[in-house]
Amino acid sequence: MAITLDPKVPSGPIAEKWDRHKFAMKLVNPANKRKYTIIVVGTGLAGASAAASLGELGYNVLNFCIQDSPRRAHSIAAQGGINAAKNYQNDGDSVYRLFYDTVKGGDYRSREANVYRLAQLSVNIIDQCVAQGVPFAREYGGLLDNRSFGGAQVSRTFYARGQTGQQLLLGAYQSLMRQVQQKAVRLFPRREMLDVVLVDGKARGIVIRNLMTGAIEKYAGDAVILATGGYGTAYYLSTNAVNSNVTAAWRAHKRGALFANPCFTQIHPTCIPVSGPHQSKLTLMSESLRNDGRVWVPKNKGDRRPPDQIPEDERDYYLERKYPSFGNLVPRDVASRNAKQACDDGRGVGESGLAVYLDFKDAIGRIGVDSIKEKYGNLFQMYQKITDEDPYKVPMRIYPAMHYAMGGLWVDYNLMSTIPGLHVLGEANFSDHGANRLGASALMQGLADGYFVIPYTIGDYLAANPLPKLTIEHDAFKEAADNVQKRIDTLLSVKGAKTIRSIHRELGAVLWDDVGMSRNEAGLRRALERIPKLRDDFWHNVSVPGTPDNLNQSLEYAGRVADYLEFAELLTLDALNRRESCGGHFREESQTPENEALRDDANYSYAAAWEFKGVGKAPELHKEPLVFDEVHLTQRSYK
Amino acid sequence: MRLNLKIWRQAGPAATGHLEDYTADNVSPDMSFLEMLDVVNEGLARLGKDAIAFDSDCREGICGMCSLVVNGVPHGPDRGTTVCQLHMRRFKDGDTITIEPWRALAFPIVKDLVVDRGAFDRIIAAGGFVSVNCGGAPDGNTLPISKEIAEQAMDSAACIGCGACVAACKNASAHLFMSAKISHLALLPQGQVERHHRVMAMIDQADVEGFGSCSNEGECEAVCPKEIPISNIARMTREYVRALLVAGK
Numbered sequence: 001m002a003i004t005l006d007p008k009v010p011s012g013p014i015a016e017k018w019d020r021h022k023f024a025m026k027l028v029n030p031a032n033k034r035k036y037t038i039i040v041v042g043t044g045l046a047g048a049s050a051a052a053s054l055g056e057l058g059y060n061v062l063n064f065c066i067q068d069s070p071r072r073a074h075s076i077a078a079q080g081g082i083n084a085a086k087n088y089q090n091d092g093d094s095v096y097r098l099f100y101d102t103v104k105g106g107d108y109r110s111r112e113a114n115v116y117r118l119a120q121l122s123v124n125i126i127d128q129c130v131a132q133g134v135p136f137a138r139e140y141g142g143l144l145d146n147r148s149f150g151g152a153q154v155s156r157t158f159y160a161r162g163q164t165g166q167q168l169l170l171g172a173y174q175s176l177m178r179q180v181q182q183k184a185v186r187l188f189p190r191r192e193m194l195d196v197v198l199v200d201g202k203a204r205g206i207v208i209r210n211l212m213t214g215a216i217e218k219y220a221g222d223a224v225i226l227a228t229g230g231y232g233t234a235y236y237l238s239t240n241a242v243n244s245n246v247t248a249a250w251r252a253h254k255r256g257a258l259f260a261n262p263c264f265t266q267i268h269p270t271c272i273p274v275s276g277p278h279q280s281k282l283t284l285m286s287e288s289l290r291n292d293g294r295v296w297v298p299k300n301k302g303d304r305r306p307p308d309q310i311p312e313d314e315r316d317y318y319l320e321r322k323y324p325s326f327g328n329l330v331p332r333d334v335a336s337r338n339a340k341q342a343c344d345d346g347r348g349v350g351e352s353g354l355a356v357y358l359d360f361k362d363a364i365g366r367i368g369v370d371s372i373k374e375k376y377g378n379l380f381q382m383y384q385k386i387t388d389e390d391p392y393k394v395p396m397r398i399y400p401a402m403h404y405a406m407g408g409l410w411v412d413y414n415l416m417s418t419i420p421g422l423h424v425l426g427e428a429n430f431s432d433h434g435a436n437r438l439g440a441s442a443l444m445q446g447l448a449d450g451y452f453v454i455p456y457t458i459g460d461y462l463a464a465n466p467l468p469k470l471t472i473e474h475d476a477f478k479e480a481a482d483n484v485q486k487r488i489d490t491l492l493s494v495k496g497a498k499t500i501r502s503i504h505r506e507l508g509a510v511l512w513d514d515v516g517m518s519r520n521e522a523g524l525r526r527a528l529e530r531i532p533k534l535r536d537d538f539w540h541n542v543s544v545p546g547t548p549d550n551l552n553q554s555l556e557y558a559g560r561v562a563d564y565l566e567f568a569e570l571l572t573l574d575a576l577n578r579r580e581s582c583g584g585h586f587r588e589e590s591q592t593p594e595n596e597a598l599r600d601d602a603n604y605s606y607a608a609a610w611e612f613k614g615v616g617k618a619p620e621l622h623k624e625p626l627v628f629d630e631v632h633l634t635q636r637s638y639k
Numbered sequence: 640m641r642l643n644l645k646i647w648r649q650a651g652p653a654a655t656g657h658l659e660d661y662t663a664d665n666v667s668p669d670m671s672f673l674e675m676l677d678v679v680n681e682g683l684a685r686l687g688k689d690a691i692a693f694d695s696d697c698r699e700g701i702c703g704m705c706s707l708v709v710n711g712v713p714h715g716p717d718r719g720t721t722v723c724q725l726h727m728r729r730f731k732d733g734d735t736i737t738i739e740p741w742r743a744l745a746f747p748i749v750k751d752l753v754v755d756r757g758a759f760d761r762i763i764a765a766g767g768f769v770s771v772n773c774g775g776a777p778d779g780n781t782l783p784i785s786k787e788i789a790e791q792a793m794d795s796a797a798c799i800g801c802g803a804c805v806a807a808c809k810n811a812s813a814h815l816f817m818s819a820k821i822s823h824l825a826l827l828p829q830g831q832v833e834r835h836h837r838v839m840a841m842i843d844q845a846d847v848e849g850f851g852s853c854s855n856e857g858e859c860e861a862v863c864p865k866e867i868p869i870s871n872i873a874r875m876t877r878e879y880v881r882a883l884l885v886a887g888k
């Protein structure tokens with residue numbers, strides 16, 4: 001099958017594209033919707049909002065997730081907030097400004113039309129969530145409150161204390177459970193999707209493992225939606241929940257869905273530093289803290305004095321110094337690289353020297369402990385539990401950590417992948433954030449995709465593509481299920497002596513060292529030699545205890561690590577291919593004299609979409625040229 | 640540190656379980672409780688032995704997935720802390736630690752320390768929502784809500800649905816869990832329309848699931864990792880009585 005990369009961006013002025021497109025799309029008659037079965041994999045913000053909305057429209061929805069309840073999806077952990085161009089603060093915000101900030105923040109590597117639609121829909125999201133009873137923060141007059149996030153000079157971030165993701169997800173989850181009660185949605189928790197089933201080239205079903213019984217189950221439908229989240233845990237240590245994985249996306253990739261920009265990963269500047277080799281994950285300290293916290297390191301190398309003994313004039317508030325207009329609120333990629341530079345320069349703090357301070361002393365002096373507690377209480381408490389230090393008294397120590405995947409399965413304007421019928425939402429797709437995501441924009445994107453985009457575009461797909469009825473008796477289901485079974489049997493048969501975790505940890509170290517915050521040709525080539533060796537090691541020496549016929553968490557974990565060992569090679573290859581720096585992808589070969597990321601628009605103004613050709617075989621690169629009609633490409637500056 | 644562990648092992652829902660002895664060596668005080676179990680499991684894997692099954696996901700106290708009873712206390716000894724946030728600096732070299740699953744009729748054991756909490760989802764499905772379809776919601780600021788009420792609603796909405804309250808209660812009552820959701824929505828104007836139906840439907844569903852009644856012991860509040868107070872239960876009771884009056888029952 002020859003692959004055509006058609007982004008299907010509607011014609012017309014950017015502000016009218018989505019409205020025109022909505023009008024041009026075919027509709028499914030309300031009475032006919034019940035006849036269509038839509039499979040939704042994932043119950044995070046993207047999956048839960050999609051499943052609930054499609055259920056409300058009358059489709060027959062099957063919804064799957066790994067956790068024991070849809071409410072526990074990784075989205076629950078999002079802390080800081082969600083952006084929307086409401087301009088409630090009267091500070092000059094608009095749909096156009098949110099669009100502009102997002103394209104610029106992404107370092108001009110996203111698709112303009114998608115980003116504009118996202119900014120337009122942002123305002124509807126807040127309204128919808130308020131109507132559901134999401135307890136957003138309020139001002140004394142009873143109106144909605146906002147805070148500021150990185151990469152913006154307006155205050156447009158809505159929040160519910162430090163638990164915004166939790167409250168938004170519970171809103172979507174409650175809507176979802178209402179559809180479950182009404183029998184529009186059937187829920188399948190503790191199920192892991194392990195393959196997508198194609199019939200006549202179209203996505204018609206999935207194969208899953210029932211995590212409680214080990215049974216391999218098949219489900220057929222008229223379309224499949226993946227909302228399975230990002231691949232940050234490829235790096236072993238990340239801020240992502242430990243069950244996050246690339247498996248669903250990767251298996252779809254192996255069936256023909258192109259994977260776009262895998263090297264666009266986001267390393268978040270403010271996380272609690274690594275404390276030892278036992279560490280299983282890293283904890284984020286929300287970006288919102290940079291509203292009030294000041295980042296600094298000692299001016300002198302190797303200054304080991306405790307922070308309160310370092311006088312003001314011997315401190316370097318390097319973000320405020322280097323970027324006076326954005327200060328501590330520069331975008332994440334800029335903040336992370338600067339933290340790394342300070343530590344590489346021997347000015348890092350803490351025992352390992354791999355940390356910088358985030359100091360609230362001035363803010364506490366200005367607005368008082370109580371105000372700080374009200375804004376960030378749960379984050380401070382979280383910090384104290386992990387480090388045993390009181391951040392009201394001593395500055396937090398923070399360091400960058402792997403956090404978010406901008407890359408993902410390639411989708412067109414309708415959020416459909418290169419496999420007809422297979423749609424991809426939320427962090428799992430690549431569409432809106434270019435080479436760097438701005439804070440508080442992932443929640444916005446997940447909910448825009450699920451509440452307001454897919455309900456329209458899936459109807460268009462179904463109405464325009466009459467599909468023959470089929471059941472799981474079709475041969476394609478048997479082939480896929482056999483495939484899944486074979487892989488499980490192989491994993492269990494290795495019976496080596498190495499633990500899955502030890503190999504995952506090794507993979508993480510390779511990616512962090514050579515495909516992390518700073519990348520160069522030699523390092524990337526080194527990683528490309530090491531990853532296949534690790535993969536080999538895994539398939540010869542891994543120990544996967546237990547049996548396949550019951551709850552077996554080792555088997556689940558082994559499957560995910562096995563997929564990461566294939567995926568990591570693609571991630572690295574993509575990083576090697578892109579010989580420019582942009583956003584979170586910093587190639588040392590391409591920087592300005594001030595060590596800022598230097599893009600190469602002449603050669604790399606495209607989305608790199610990779611086609612799978614076999615494990616260990618060179619994938620084929622397809623390019624989607626990025627056209628900028630609205631935003632003028634410039635060297636990004638936050639000075 | 641070296642610790643003696645007594646861990647509940649149960650092969651499956653129908654199997655009989657027992658406490659089994661393990662030792663954890665070289666435990667660092669900076670490890671989290673679950674990281675300590677990861678290390679024990681790595682040791683078992685090296686011997687080709689089946690890992691101890693336990694649930695976790697976010698490992699930062701927000702998803703509600705982790706669910707261990709540590710020395711008889713759901714989520715362990717620290718107040719306002721999920722077991723994934725509990726750190727080993729809380730224990731001493733040579734300590735013996737007993738680790739068991741949530742125990743309640745409505746939470747059947749799947750394996751070892753993993754239980755099925757689907758009953759909580761079904762309680763929410765019975766009425767723990769505001770019935771608004773997507774699309775057509777009015778502008779968010781057309782509905783002012785006082786800061787005080789919004790904060791109170793948020794206090795209740797902070798529940799992570801872990802089920803520790805049930806595990807701590809001698810009646811295995813789900814009252815704290817239910818009352819948190821009922822309070823969150825009863826406090827807000829958005830929740831008013833379905834206020835009476837919601838409380839009745841959720842309480843009825845809890846009966847169907849086999850949760851017990853509340854006898855005001857307060858154990859639930861003591862173990863709640865989000866420190867949700869039992870004043871929520873009092874509010875739920877008021878809501879219930881009101882609903883009965885309105886329904887003329």
Ligand SMILES: Cc1cc2nc3c(=O)[nH]c(=O)nc-3n(C[C@H](O)[C@H](O)[C@H](O)COP(=O)(O)OP(=O)(O)OC[C@H]3O[C@@H](n4cnc5c(N)ncnc54)[C@H](O)[C@@H]3O)c2cc1C
Pocket residue numbers: 041042043044045046047064065066067070073074075076077078079080081082164165191192193194227228229230239240241244245247248284286403404425426427428439440441442443444446
């Ligand atoms: C600590 C933290 C804080 C954050 N804070 C913010 C913030 O303040 N603002 C912001 O905008 N963004 C934030 N983000 C980013 C944001 O939370 C995520 O990008 C977003 O929630 C992803 O949502 P999602 O619906 O795409 O996927 P997820 O929430 O990751 O959901 C994935 C779903 O897919 C299911 N799944 C995965 N694989 C399979 C499979 N193989 N089979 C079956 N089911 C599967 C899972 O069970 C789950 O239900 C934060 C991220 C982290 C880690």
Ligand code: FES
Pocket residue numbers: 694695696697698699700701702703704705721722723724
């Ligand atoms: S693992 Fe998420 S709350 Fe403990």
